[in-house]
Amino acid sequence: MYALLFADHGLSLWQVSSLFAIWSLSSVLLEVPSGAWADAFSRRLLLCAGPLLAAAGFALWVLAPSYWAFAAGFVLWGAKGAFASGALEALLYEESVRAGAGDRYARTLGRGRAAGTLGVMASMAVAAPVFAVGGYAAVGAASVASCLLGAAVATRFPEHRAAAVGAETPREPGPAGGEVAPDGEPPPGGAAGGSAADPRVEHGKPPGADVGPPADDCPVSGGSEPGDAESGDPELGWAGTLRAGLAELRADRSVRGAVLLVPAVSAVWGSLDEYTPYLVRESGVADPRVPLYLLLVWAGAAAGGLLAGRVEERGRAGRTPAGVLAALLAGSAVALGAGGLLGTVAGIALVGVAFGGFQVATVLAEARLQERITGPARATLTSLAGVGTDLGTIAVYGAYGLLGSAAGLGHGAAFAVCALPYLVIAPLLLRGRRRGGG
Secondary structure (H helix, E strand, O other): OHHHHHHHOOOOHHHHHHHHHHHHHHHHHHHHHHHHHHHHOOHHHHHHHHHHHHHHHHHHHHHOOOHHHHHHHHHHHHHHHHHHOOHHHHHHHHHHHHOOOHHHHHHHHHHHHHHHHHHHHHHHHHHHHHHHHHHHHHHHHHHHHHHHHHHHHHOOOOOOOOOOOOOOOOOOEOHHHOEOOOOOOOOOOOOOOOOOOOOOOOOOOOOOOOOOOOOOOOHHHOOOOOOOOOOOOHHHHHHHHHHHHHHHHHHOHHHHHHHHHHHHHHHHHHHHHHHHHHHHHHOOOOHHHHHHHHHHHHHHHHHHHHHHHHHHHHHHHOOOHHHHHHHHHHHHHHHHHHHHHHOOHHHHHHHHHHHHHHHHHHHHHHHHHHHHOOOOOHHHHHHHHHHHHHHHHHHHHHHHHHHHHOOOOOHHHHHHHHHHHHHHHHHHHHHHHHHOOO
């Protein structure tokens, strides 16, 4: 509805485009600093503060509609996204490990993504009647209320933090007590089925190295409990946490690869959702029925979120997580390209299948990243992956515009071209797996 709000207050196309640029830029600039803050102090606090900032922005749009108010609202909205990116994944992963459910991280994250998609679909369905009853004021009030509800829910998230310098997150135990490396394969120098691995042997750390005793929770967690999983290190501070994250990125090749994989998987298909209405219209669907077909596409994405945990567990059980991810990307790319080129209703259904596959692949890539991070800067490194996704999204927007304007391609052909990068990424994943001995 905000596009209509802008148009009704006389904003030009250039002004609207500049607002989108401000939105993207604010998110990119705040992504990594907020991730380091979350690691150094409190991830839950950022998850509570983010929705409050977005609520203030939406209220500003309704109470004082003008270009500068819209710009300020987008800055606040971008900050909300930056606060959640990295902090949410890091908090979820470490609390899952602490509860002995680290192997269910992908399942939980996928269900959360599915719930978010269903929430967007529901808001699309009720936006028109709410607007008909109360106009922009009613839509704005509903948006503010949903943000306040999100902040309230975030206060109920558990957060157990440790103050041990150099604290690392322990890896999940594998079958027969052996340690399982992040890619689902035995660590170097030992098999998962052999004798119990020393949990201190992480990234070349020799047995007997001191990882520090569990420390009390910081005040924000509301208490301490023995045996808490180690989290961010408050003693490092913001700058120290940022340096620790960059140091882990430089020192660990697997972390670098996982950070790059997230935007490689998510940026392209995540950008195409902005153009799905044009694709549906190009397929011959009448404008009043376009939203129904968009629901079909996003139902596929929601189904992918629900299936992500099951797919991840099967890949881990078969010890071929990289192969599963590569197959998902290749199959989804074929479905996306075919769906775009068909230019029919059946093609739209194929695009929905592709979005479902890409959603699964995105969750797997994000889980892969969390499993590879062992230092205290988990949210910081996840935020770096988020910056890569943001920059990739901007690049896709530019490339899509060139495909339509300079190359003269229709939306279906442009979707097919956008599927090609995934056909390059898939064999690269398989080659990396072979190099790793998998």
